[in-house]
Amino acid sequence: MTLDTSVSRSGLGRVFRGQTAIDFYGKRKVGLILAIVAVVITFGSLLTQGLNLGLDFEGGDAWDIPASEIFGVDEASDVLRANDVSTTGARIQLRSSDTSDVVTVQVEVLSREQADAVTADFAEAAGVTVDEVSFSFTSSTWGAEITEKAIRALVIFLFVVAVFISLRFEWRMAVAAIAAMVNDVIVAVGVYSVFQFEVTPATVIAFLTILGYSLYDTIVVFDRVEENEGRFASTKTPYEDIVNISMNQVMVRSLLTSFSSILPVISLLLLGSGVLGAVALREFALALLVGMISGVYSSIFIATPLLAYLKAKAGKTSRRERLLGDDLRLAVMGAGVSGQIAQDSPRSDDHDDASGEHVDSEREPVAVGAPGQADRLLTHPPRPRKKKRR
Amino acid sequence: MKRRLWTSLIGVVLIVVITLGYNIATNNTPILGLDLQGGVSVILAPTESATADELTVIRDQIRSELERQGIAEPDVRVQGSTIVVDLPGVRDQQEALSAVDVSGVVELRPVLNPQSCQTGEVAPLPAGPVIGGATDASVPTDASVPTDASVPTDVTGSQPQGLRRPQAPTDTIPTDTIPTDTIPTDTIPTDTIPTDTIAPAPVNAPLPTQPAESGAVLLPTRDGSAECLGPVQGTGEVFERGSAEPTLDPAEGWGVSVGLRGGEGRDTWNNLASQCFSLAPTCPTQRLAIVLDSVVQSAPSVNEPNFTDSVSITGSFEQADADELASVLNRGAFPVEVEAQEARTVSPSAGSDSLRAAIIAGLLGLALVLVFLVAYYRWLALVIVGGITVWAGMVFSMASFVSGWTNYALSLAGVTGIIVAIGVTVDSYVVFFERIKDELRNGRTIKNAAPRSFKMTWRTIWSADVVSLIAAGILFSLSVGSVRGFALYLGLTTICDLLVCYFFTRPAVLLLARTKLMAKQETVLGMKVATA
Numbered sequence: 004m005t006l007d008t009s010v011s012r013s014g015l016g017r018v019f020r021g022q023t024a025i026d027f028y029g030k031r032k033v034g035l036i037l038a039i040v041a042v043v044i045t046f047g048s049l050l051t052q053g054l055n056l057g058l059d060f061e062g063g064d065a066w067d068i069p070a071s072e073i074f075g076v077d078e079a080s081d082v083l084r085a086n087d088v089s090t091t092g093a094r095i096q097l098r099s100s101d102t103s104d105v106v107t108v109q110v111e112v113l114s115r116e117q118a119d120a121v122t123a124d125f126a127e128a129a130g131v132t133v134d135e136v137s138f139s140f141t142s143s144t145w146g147a148e149i150t151e152k153a154i155r156a157l158v159i160f161l162f163v164v165a166v167f168i169s170l171r172f173e174w175r176m177a178v179a180a181i182a183a184m185v186n187d188v189i190v191a192v193g194v195y196s197v198f199q200f201e202v203t204p205a206t207v208i209a210f211l212t213i214l215g216y217s218l219y220d221t222i223v224v225f226d227r228v229e230e231n232e233g234r235f236a237s238t239k240t241p242y243e244d245i246v247n248i249s250m251n252q253v254m255v256r257s258l259l260t261s262f263s264s265i266l267p268v269i270s271l272l273l274l275g276s277g278v279l280g281a282v283a284l285r286e287f288a289l290a291l292l293v294g295m296i297s298g299v300y301s302s303i304f305i306a307t308p309l310l311a312y313l314k315a316k317a318g319k320t321s322r323r324e325r326l327l328g329d330d331l332r333l334a335v336m337g338a339g340v341s342g343q344i345a346q347d348s349p350r351s352d353d354h355d356d357a358s359g360e361h362v363d364s365e366r367e368p369v370a371v372g373a374p375g376q377a378d379r380l381l382t383h384p385p386r387p388r389k390k391k392r393r
Numbered sequence: 394m395k396r397r398l399w400t401s402l403i404g405v406v407l408i409v410v411i412t413l414g415y416n417i418a419t420n421n422t423p424i425l426g427l428d429l430q431g432g433v434s435v436i437l438a439p440t441e442s443a444t445a446d447e448l449t450v451i452r453d454q455i456r457s458e459l460e461r462q463g464i465a466e467p468d469v470r471v472q473g474s475t476i477v478v479d480l481p482g483v484r485d486q487q488e489a490l491s492a493v494d495v496s497g498v499v500e501l502r503p504v505l506n507p508q509s510c511q512t513g514e515v516a517p518l519p520a521g522p523v524i525g526g527a528t529d530a531s532v533p534t535d536a537s538v539p540t541d542a543s544v545p546t547d548v549t550g551s552q553p554q555g556l557r558r559p560q561a562p563t564d565t566i567p568t569d570t571i572p573t574d575t576i577p578t579d580t581i582p583t584d585t586i587p588t589d590t591i592a593p594a595p596v597n598a599p600l601p602t603q604p605a606e607s608g609a610v611l612l613p614t615r616d617g618s619a620e621c622l623g624p625v626q627g628t629g630e631v632f633e634r635g636s637a638e639p640t641l642d643p644a645e646g647w648g649v650s651v652g653l654r655g656g657e658g659r660d661t662w663n664n665l666a667s668q669c670f671s672l673a674p675t676c677p678t679q680r681l682a683i684v685l686d687s688v689v690q691s692a693p694s695v696n697e698p699n700f701t702d703s704v705s706i707t708g709s710f711e712q713a714d715a716d717e718l719a720s721v722l723n724r725g726a727f728p729v730e731v732e733a734q735e736a737r738t739v740s741p742s743a744g745s746d747s748l749r750a751a752i753i754a755g756l757l758g759l760a761l762v763l764v765f766l767v768a769y770y771r772w773l774a775l776v777i778v779g780g781i782t783v784w785a786g787m788v789f790s791m792a793s794f795v796s797g798w799t800n801y802a803l804s805l806a807g808v809t810g811i812i813v814a815i816g817v818t819v820d821s822y823v824v825f826f827e828r829i830k831d832e833l834r835n836g837r838t839i840k841n842a843a844p845r846s847f848k849m850t851w852r853t854i855w856s857a858d859v860v861s862l863i864a865a866g867i868l869f870s871l872s873v874g875s876v877r878g879f880a881l882y883l884g885l886t887t888i889c890d891l892l893v894c895y896f897f898t899r900p901a902v903l904l905l906a907r908t909k910l911m912a913k914q915e916t917v918l919g920m921k922v923a924t925a
Contacts, residue, residue, distance in 0.1 A: 256823050267754075
């Protein structure tokens with residue numbers, strides 16, 4: 004029976020073998036500060052420049068220009084570009100009936116002079132008189148009712164989700180998960196505000212997607228925390244340890260998943276909007292990208308430390324300092340299975356192969372510094388708690 | 394066990410292949426949104442001049458009425474002095490024109506004695522419903538329950554039985570002995586009637602009759618008879634917008650409860666109601682007709698002079714009648730009437746190549762993800778390739794069916810949402826395989842590790858997906874417009890993820906783990922394992 008239990012020498016190898024020993028809990032302040040910075044930037048930007056609401060929210064100017072062989076959608080966007088009007092948020096459509104065809108151009112509100120200039124240019128490009136180009140104000144399509152109903156639905160959703168997580172896990176996890184989600188949505192909104200991207204109904208959808216993704220990712224992480232909580236229930240392991248162990252165990256999964264979720268979005272961003280030139284996709288994909296990275300980040304650096312903090316508040320005193328370094332690594336490697344801890348734990352792999360020695364020599368000083376801590380955890384391997392819902 | 398796994402695996406693949414084949418054979422594809430496919434645009438113009446606020450009100454009402462009809466994600470906006478309605482997924486212009494024919498002004502007219510219209514034909518008195526004041530607008534089912542002692546118990550009789558105010562003369566006063574002190578038509582305080590919201594008397598009424606009294610007109614009812622009606626004294630604007638809903642009361646059967654708009658609306662209504670209640674000459678029959686498009690929708694008798702919050706209309710309604718009347722009252726609250734002027738087909742707004750770009754980019758991204766996963770998990774990752782294929786086929790089929798039923802169009806945002814869902818779907822495999830690797834690392838055989846890992850994975854995936862399903866369910870049922878469309882596709886992809894995970898991935902991996910081939914492998918999922 005040959006087992007691959009030795010600790011990998013390279014950092015990447017350790018990551019993919021689930022042998023990392025990163026002290027996530029100890030780095031919680033870094034994560035928190037980053038989150039606070041993002042939130043402060045977002046609110047600062049929202050207060051100073053707000054959001055650049057698009058046509059569908061604020062209305063704009065609209066032209067109806069008779070379409071002909073020499074004037075179509077492409078020519079209309081050329082005219083806009085010649086007048087320095089952004090075509091990103093513009094909506095240019097060909098509307099045809101039995102009797103006549105018109106090109107309808109809708110853009111964000113322009114100044115009077117600019118609008119007149121564009122009208123004249125449209126007339127010239129279409130080869131008609133200025134009177135034949137109809138210019139009018141167009142209202143928003145996104146009524147207040149849609150916003151109201153969406154907000155009401157969101158509030159109810161958050162409430163129901165909080166209840167669900169409280170029942171399935173516990174209320175502290177609900178608080179932590181929702182806090183992480185709020186952070187992600189704030190970060191995504193911040194990107195839109197800082198870079199003054201135009202907010203369209205599609206953007207709102209992007210924010211909702213991020214919201215869902217963030218919650219999903221946090222719950223996958225919390226599920227592992229909860230599982231380990233049951234596994235270590237008999238050993239009086241401090242919650243910070245459980246959090247650290249769980250984080251290290253799900254790290255490969257988080258990396259792989261984020262990579263596979265973000266790859267298509269990057270492809271959308273670079274290929275779709277860059278090479279293939281679908282501008283409509285660009286800002287949308289960027290918002291998704293930032294939101295999804297933030298979603299993965301917040302699950303690990305915001306939701307989980309917050310959970311540990313809430314748990315510590317609950318009065319569970321830790322009986323010792325949390326595990327660090329190789330002690331943590333051993334716990335990470337040992338607790339990742341259902342059922343009992345494997346008999347040949349990595350502690351006894353010295354005689355197995357060469358790399359075992361290397362790790363041992365590396366581990367020695369730590370073991371001296373904190374004698375017996377990992378030992379206690381492993382010589383009395385935690386028995387899996389039978390949980391009632393399992 | 395083994396047979397059940399095979400059944401599940403083959404079953405799900407067969408179902409997906411068959412439904413996909415059916416959809417492709419019948420050319421049943423998801424309806425694409427305005428930004429991707431375009432649609433039909435209808436331009437509506439008000440029949441009389443309307444203010445910007447009124448146009449905004451009409452815009453919102455048209456949109457909610459379209460949503461109620463099941464036409465999803467219409468793009469309704471005010472452009473100049475017209476209203477432009479863009480409908481996705483509507484193929485021809487005639488269909489679009491009939492779909493947006495949702496506006497109309499409900500008129501409130503007192504019912505006069507048939508003689509007033511001076512026609513030989515006397516319309517039979519229909520079994521009129523009655524209007525009773527609702528005590529609590531927030532409890533619609535109780536709205537028609539009389540809490541006041543003066544409400545007669547027999548309110549559903551075929552002959553309308555009026556409810557008398559306590560200080561009113563006794564019920565021996567017949568309708569023709571009109572008290573002289575009641576308010577005649579011309580002394581109605583005009584300020585309680587918003588003159589600008591009264592629609593002109595219909596000119597093309599099907600049964601126009603020369604009025605004997607000023608404004609009296611004979612109009613057809615829905616069941617084919619006719620009613621002699623007085624002049625228009627109020628419009629649907631007296632009601633709270635969108636507040637009408639059918640109610641079912643055990644004692645009274647189906648009815649309709651509608652809220653009164655505070656201030657002007659309530660004043661107008663109460664003015665009219667008290668005229669009818671006191672049998673004023675302007676309303677000698679005690680009945681008040683609700684007219685839409687020159688057809689009497691209902692002519693209930695008024696049983697109270699004063700209404701506070703809401704009005705309940707009960708009578709011999711079937712459920713369909715109550716639904717119909719409620720919808721008439723809701724849509725009739727247009728401040729001005731609008732008419733469709735023309736329909737045009739609209740080109741996609743996002744540019745014709747956006748969808749192509751999104752699909753190409755999405756597929757390339759997906760291919761990269763799969764290549765990466767195969768490189769990482771080696772040949773067990775073939776299960777992922779198969780699973781994603783089944784998932785994609787399932788999403789496509791379900792999207793085709795659902796958009797056929799609900800008319801929800803797939804917009805560019807929806808397409809990208811599905812691309813994001815790829816990540817969530819891949820996550821189920823990653824969680825599963827990482828769990829298997831954990832077990833293998835600790836010395837289990839693959840045969841042993843796979844079912845154990847699935848048990849734990851399923852718990853994780855299930856918990857996380859339920860949150861998505863809650864989001865989809867709540868957003869779909871409570872929101873409107875594109876948020877609703879998003880919820881639909883979120884729910885769809887999540888359900889497909891769960892189905893594929895349980896019915897495809899589980900049997901596929903478990904069966905593979907049992908094979909002799911697998912047991913002989915020295916490396917599984919890219920790592921060395923204990924060999925048996």
